Amino acid sequence: MVIATKLHHHRLLLSQTQSTKDPKPQGGEEEEEKLITIITQLYNTISNLPSLHPSPQVNSIFSSLVSTCIPSYPSLSLSSLSPSTLSMRSHLISLCSSAESFLELHYSSILLQLSLTSSSLLPHLPVFPYFSNYLSLSLLESSLLFSHLLQPPPLIAFLGSGPLPLSSIILASRHFPSSTFHNFDIDPSATAKASALVANDNSLAARMEFITADASAIGDRLRSYGVVFLAALVGLEKEQKVGVIEHLSRHMAPGAMLVVRSAHGARMFLYPVVEPADLKGFEVLSVYHPDDEVINSVIVARKIGAAVDQSCKCREGKKMEEMGLEEIQSEA
DSSP states (O other), X not given: OEEESOOTTGGGGGTTOSOOOOOOOOOSHHHHHHHHHHHHHHHHHHHTOSOOSSOHHHHHHHHHHHHHHOSOOTTOOGGGSOXXXXXXXXXXXXXXXXXXXXXXXXXXXXXXXXXXXXXXXXXXXXXXXXXXXXXXXXXXXXXXXXXXXXXXOXXXXXXXXXXXXXXXXXXXXIIOTTOEEEEEEXXXXXXXXXXXXXXXXXXXXXTEEEEEOOGGGOOGGGGGOSEEEEOTTSSSSHXXXXXXXXXXXXXXXXXXXXXXXXXXXXXGGTSOOOOGGGOTTEEEEEEXXXXXXXXXXXXXXXXSSSOOOTTSOOOTTSOGGGSOHHHHHHHO
């Protein structure tokens, strides 16, 4: 398993990200206590908002929350939190999930109208305020994947695609131009929104399908996918997330790749945490914890059960922290 703590050239990709806070590592109990105090105050403010729909007030408070959680607190973990802080964190992630959903719904409608006027979706995507972050995360995920893949799979699944499937759109258009993406979401309105949005772009519509389904209810169909992406907000609670991963382990094809979005350090107040040990039935190949404005950690794993071609581009013997993202891409 490769554990990546830094990709030295990755920061060059983030010149357009919105946060200007320098994510320097933080440490010590005093700093962590101050952090939790600030997050708790922000949580109380968010809990008392009359609405989580996009507005100047909502946008400002969530921007403050994200900026607070960007600096690295390497010693901060779930086990170090008090029961009351754990309870607050759980509710905060739920609030963040709702706010993110409202934000995606809002911009899905805006992008739909823009694409109707031009019969093209891709040129309008930068309208979304966090588009550059999605670009960086998708580049990171695809680069890590291609370091372990011989060739792009014909079929890719994205679980938890939402009403604005930016990740799938970027991955399909920039990194997997020959692959077909099947996008799953439990919410039928989200699936309908996403399908209508992509239908206006002929370059994407032929390779994107949207299906309403619970991730834990997708059965043998999972065996047809060479890569499965698991969105960060599929399974907000630990037990739910582990349950989804166990289901994928039972139904994915041996040798297929799983990409899981997680969180590390203070970022665990924004998204659920997935540990490598949670991926039973999978061989964990890479773990990457960002130290910049990209929030999600990334875990890449392979379903156990089949011999792997020795010509596979795996780098278990080389520390990824010694490599830049450009070097990873050159090997892919």
